Amino acid sequence: MKxxxxxxxxxxxxxxxxxxxxxxxxxxxxxxSRKQMLEVESYSVEATFKVDIDFVNMPDKTAxxxxxxxxxxxxxxxxxxxxxxMGLRPLTKQLNLDRYHAVYLxxxxxxxxxxxxxxxxxxxxxxxxxxxxxxxxxxxxxxxRWEAFTKKAGDIVVDxxxxxxxxxxxxxxxxxxxxxxxxxxxFGNEVEIDKxxxxxxxxxxxxxxxxxxxxxxxxxxxxx
Amino acid sequence: xxxxxxxxxKIYNRKRSYIGFIAVLVLVILVLLGFHYEGEEMFSFIxxxxxxxxxxxxxxxxxxMFAYLVLKSLWVHFPILVAxxxxxxxxxxxxxxxxxxxxxxxxxxxxxxxxxFLAALVYVxxxxxxxxxxxxxxxxxxxxxxxxxxxxxxxxxxxxxDVLWRLMSAYLFxxxxxxxxxxxxxxxxxxxxxxxAAILSTIAIVIVLTFISLFNIPFLNLIKPLLFTSYTSSxxxxxxxxxNVLILLRDxxxxxFHIIGFYLLTLIYFKRKxxxx
Numbered sequence: 001m002k003x004x005x006x007x008x009x010x011x012x013x014x015x016x017x018x019x020x021x022x023x024x025x026x027x028x029x030x031x032x033s034r035k036q037m038l039e040v041e042s043y044s045v046e047a048t049f050k051v052d053i054d055f056v057n058m059p060d061k062t063a064x065x066x067x068x069x070x071x072x073x074x075x076x077x078x079x080x081x082x083x084x085x086m087g088l089r090p091l092t093k094q095l096n097l098d099r100y101h102a103v104y105l106x107x108x109x110x111x112x113x114x115x116x117x118x119x120x121x122x123x124x125x126x127x128x129x130x131x132x133x134x135x136x137x138x139x140x141x142x143x144x145r146w147e148a149f150t151k152k153a154g155d156i157v158v159d160x161x162x163x164x165x166x167x168x169x170x171x172x173x174x175x176x177x178x179x180x181x182x183x184x185x186x187f188g189n190e191v192e193i194d195k196x197x198x199x200x201x202x203x204x205x206x207x208x209x210x211x212x213x214x215x216x217x218x219x220x221x222x223x224x
Numbered sequence: 225x226x227x228x229x230x231x232x233x234k235i236y237n238r239k240r241s242y243i244g245f246i247a248v249l250v251l252v253i254l255v256l257l258g259f260h261y262e263g264e265e266m267f268s269f270i271x272x273x274x275x276x277x278x279x280x281x282x283x284x285x286x287x288x289m290f291a292y293l294v295l296k297s298l299w300v301h302f303p304i305l306v307a308x309x310x311x312x313x314x315x316x317x318x319x320x321x322x323x324x325x326x327x328x329x330x331x332x333x334x335x336x337x338x339x340x341f342l343a344a345l346v347y348v349x350x351x352x353x354x355x356x357x358x359x360x361x362x363x364x365x366x367x368x369x370x371x372x373x374x375x376x377x378x379x380x381x382x383x384x385x386d387v388l389w390r391l392m393s394a395y396l397f398x399x400x401x402x403x404x405x406x407x408x409x410x411x412x413x414x415x416x417x418x419x420x421a422a423i424l425s426t427i428a429i430v431i432v433l434t435f436i437s438l439f440n441i442p443f444l445n446l447i448k449p450l451l452f453t454s455y456t457s458s459x460x461x462x463x464x465x466x467x468n469v470l471i472l473l474r475d476x477x478x479x480x481f482h483i484i485g486f487y488l489l490t491l492i493y494f495k496r497k498x499x500x501x
Contacts (some may be wrong), residue, residue: 057465058381063281080282080371080381082274153277175277 026104029116030095032141036166037090041220042068043167045212049081053206054177058082065212069220084173084208087158091143094132099123105133110144111161113137128152142166154178167217171210227335231343235309241347244305248355251301252294256362259290267373286370287363288387292463294359295394299457302398303405303430305351310344311409311423314494318417324499337414337491344406345483349399356395360388374463382463394459397472400479401456405430407486408452414490414497452482 044066051058063077071089093099100120108117115135122129128150135145146158156175163169235241263285271280314337317323326336372382372390382390409426416422433453436444448454458475461467 055378056381057378059383059386075279075281077281079384080280080284080373083279083281085277085279150277156277 024104024116026102026116026118027097029104029136029141030097030102030118033136033143034092034095036141037092037095038069039219040067040069040090040167041218042066043215043217045167045215048211048213049083050209050211051082051206052209056082056206082208084158084171084210086148086156087146087160087168087171087173087210090167091134091146094120094134094146095143100132107138108135110135110137111159113139113144115144165215165217167212167215169212171212173208173210174205175207177206227331227339228342231313231339232346235313235343235347238309240312241309243308244351245354247301247305248298248351249358251298252355252358252362255294255297255359256290256366259285259293260366283368283370284373285367286372287360287365287367288370288372288382288384288391290363290367291356291359291391292372292374294355294363295391295398295459298355299398299401302351302355302402304427306348306402306406307409307423307426307430309347310406311413311426312419313340313344313410314413314490315417315419315422316413318499319419327499333495334491337487337494341407341410341487341490344410345399345403348402348406352395352399352402356392360391372463376460376463378464380464390462394462397459397462397476400476400483401459404452404456404479404482404486407483411486411490411493414494452479455479 044064047063047065049061049063061077061079061081063075063081063083065088066074066076067089068074069090070092073089075083075088077083100122103119103121105117105119108115115137118134118136120132120134122131130149130151132146132148134143134147136142137144140162142162143160145160148156148158150156154176156173159170159172159174160168161170161172267284274280314323317326327333369384371384372387374380374382405426408429409422412425413419413422416425430453433451437448437451437454455475455478458472461472461475
């Protein structure tokens with residue numbers, strides 16, 4: 001009797017949860033997000049790059065970014081710049097279920113927006129990305145965050161903020177300094193490095209902030 | 225003033241004095257060739273780990289980088305070129321017998337030593353400025369201008385328009401550094417009375433003291449602040465953000481103190497010395 005009550009209680013709790021999980025059609029979420037990005041045939045934008053990395057001192061830099069679908073990126077800038085590769089192209093590949101297995105993990109609020117959390121596992125074993133997680137806004141299906149664990153550079157997190165457009169107005173690229181192997185250790189005898197400070201900084205995060213203004217976007221017509 | 229002009233004439237009239245200029249020119253050209261042929265490989269060592277996740281935009285192999293590299297690499301060899309001329313200023317005249325002749329004229333020993341010191345400093349300044357002009361001119365001519373990437377304590381990237389004043393300040397500081405070595409060699413020139421001994425002992429002292437400055441050995445760390453070689457590389461502080469101006473001024477005054485100290489020691493010694501040749 002007691003066993004019957006226990007099993008019944010368990011099923012009563014589990015059943016609504018399974019219904020909630022089944023309510024999220026992850027394919028539909030990914031497709032909705034991807035469709036918006038595929039609408040962008042090309043864009044150009046003025047970008048300002050601010051680097052916030054320990055052991056790197058660099059003034060703010062500006063550049064003009066031109067993107068042509070599917071993945072041609074052209075960056076024009078004056079002077080030397082370190083521009084993050086991830087995040088400047090629309091994430092159409094990263095949301096493609098032909099390339100990734102997708103698992104819905106639940107919800108989370110990112111940048112004040114409730115988001116679906118989707119784990120993306122690459123189908124290709126040779127992919128540079130081992131595993132990624134995407135947070136897609138419930139309101140507008142735009143990507144709020146993308147976290148990728150890469151083979152060479154460890155964990156990278158890209159946050160996207162929007163200002164009314166389907167392309168971001170701000171991208172924040174975060175990574176662990178030690179994973180980037182910034183070679184401050186390998187220099188001549190005049191270099192004075194506080195080894196403790198270096199060691200401490202190696203576990204810290206570096207960030208690159210990209211502020212994007214004055215978009216010129218050309219849209220294409222994509223059938224659903 | 226007349227004596228200074230004569231001392232300067234003597235320095236610049238000697239073929240030996242141009243060895244330094246020729247050596248600087250040849251070394252700068254060699255660095256230029258190395259920069260041209262090996263520069264990319266050299267910097268890919270620094271940048272290759274970043275290329276996986278970053279586009280590296282812009283050309284860091286430019287004239288500013290070249291001029292900085294020349295400054296950094298030739299600084300090791302510069303003391304030799306300086307000592308070659310300044311180590312001979314007093315002992316050379318002593319060995320050739322002209323010192324007694326000069327002092328038989330109405331020229332005080334104070335005036336003579338002061339003129340020789342000033343002439344040595346003018347020579348050092350001209351050699352350093354020659355290196356500055358040649359490296360910056362050739363660098364801009366062959367590689368153009370651009371941002372400067374310096375790895376010193378951290379990775380520092382300077383905008384193109386923020387580099388020239390740093391380079392010139394570093395060279396001006398360098399005059400002070402090399403001036404200290406020149407002052408040492410003039411002092412040794414007076415003391416040894418032998419040009420070869422003065423030149424070799426200057427070089428030996430600089431090498432030994434530089435080695436001491438490099439190592440982090442506890443009992444040596446106590447004497448490092450007393451060594452002028454601990455401050456000759458302080459020009460590098462112009463290539464960091466947020467320079468500590470007080471430290472720069474401190475290092476400048478320490479070098480100036482050494483120059484004045486060597487000058488006074490030379491003067492005291494020379495005034496008491498019996499000039500027999």
